[in-house]
Amino acid sequence: MPKVTIDGVTVEVEPGTTILNAARKIGGDLVPPAMCYYSKLKGSGGKCRVCLVEISKGSEANPTPMPKLQASCCTPIADGMEVKNMTSPKVQDMRKGVVEFLLINHPLDCPICDQAGECDLQNLGFNYGSQQTRYEEGRRTFDKIDIGDKIQLHMTRCILCYRCTYVADQLTDNRVHGIMNRGDASEISTYIQNAVTNEMSGNMIDVCPVGALTDKTFRFKSRVWFLKPFDAHRDCPTCSGKVTAWMFGKEIYRVTARKDAYHEVEEFICNTCRFDKKDVKDWTVEGPRKFEKDSVINQNNYVQHLDKVEIDTDPRLLTGRQEDRKAISMAGVKSYEQPLSDGQ
Ligand code: SF4
Ligand code: FES
Numbered sequence: 001m002p003k004v005t006i007d008g009v010t011v012e013v014e015p016g017t018t019i020l021n022a023a024r025k026i027g028g029d030l031v032p033p034a035m036c037y038y039s040k041l042k043g044s045g046g047k048c049r050v051c052l053v054e055i056s057k058g059s060e061a062n063p064t065p066m067p068k069l070q071a072s073c074c075t076p077i078a079d080g081m082e083v084k085n086m087t088s089p090k091v092q093d094m095r096k097g098v099v100e101f102l103l104i105n106h107p108l109d110c111p112i113c114d115q116a117g118e119c120d121l122q123n124l125g126f127n128y129g130s131q132q133t134r135y136e137e138g139r140r141t142f143d144k145i146d147i148g149d150k151i152q153l154h155m156t157r158c159i160l161c162y163r164c165t166y167v168a169d170q171l172t173d174n175r176v177h178g179i180m181n182r183g184d185a186s187e188i189s190t191y192i193q194n195a196v197t198n199e200m201s202g203n204m205i206d207v208c209p210v211g212a213l214t215d216k217t218f219r220f221k222s223r224v225w226f227l228k229p230f231d232a233h234r235d236c237p238t239c240s241g242k243v244t245a246w247m248f249g250k251e252i253y254r255v256t257a258r259k260d261a262y263h264e265v266e267e268f269i270c271n272t273c274r275f276d277k278k279d280v281k282d283w284t285v286e287g288p289r290k291f292e293k294d295s296v297i298n299q300n301n302y303v304q305h306l307d308k309v310e311i312d313t314d315p316r317l318l319t320g321r322q323e324d325r326k327a328i329s330m331a332g333v334k335s336y337e338q339p340l341s342d343g344q
Contacts (some may be wrong), residue, residue: 002080018072019032020037020075024262036073043166046073048159052070053091054090063080103121112216115208150216152211153212158188171200221253224246227253231286240267243256244259245283249316252279257274
């Protein structure tokens, strides 16, 4: 099998494997980030450029380095190829530039965005973002759009990665949304304000790397780091029924698909599991979900102390939450959301 060396570590992979997947086989910090590639979605990749790497040796047969950085998610390896990611100053510099571009139109509204805490762009911004923008033109602004009764689209946050359109193409039988127009006028939209209602459409929310597509049954209910993720399953006639249930005390606040180390869904789930099964009795709870050690959700390291899945929240706390929830319910939120959209 062909061999490739990435940041000094050599790995053998199947012919035709991309550099990104070869790096994932090694694992750790040398794996390039990916905002548009999604291993479970055919045709994804090649849009966002955050995964660019330096190929310092083309192959054993032709060792000439490649003059330009290459997208690791869609460049296949060759035997003897040598690749630099974290060890290349050029790549690190380029990634800062790409993040700056991605943030030209993306609002810095993490404090009110439901994706905060599990947003790939937030992570990238943390690692590669600069404190100031050099952009002086007007930003693109859009009204928020309801695409169906369960999903809301914030186009200002979209980075045009196309993942949600691949979900609709590959998991549902009738795609009613897509990327309209070209250049800086591009936007995700439904055709003639259609609702996205297909039974698997909720997976668009999970694959969206930013907070552009959000779950209306969860919006503004809690920051993700206040919730505890548990693996849970149920007998579902439509999907595998294997999910992550995000709990506050004994309540399920939201249900998502289970995600792997690269924030990719392990198995897509149906809308009934995601939106309609919020009662603990609907689920067999397996136990706490493992997550990255540096995740914001890891604050209290509860995995280490919890033997049994039994959470006994003081009812007085829950009363407080009810009051909070009334104060920040969706109807109440409208009044302060409006001015923000103008400046985004
Ligand atoms: S809405 Fe999300 S998933 Fe869809 S193209 Fe925009 S960023 Fe990607
Ligand atoms: S992940 Fe490779 S170009 Fe987006």
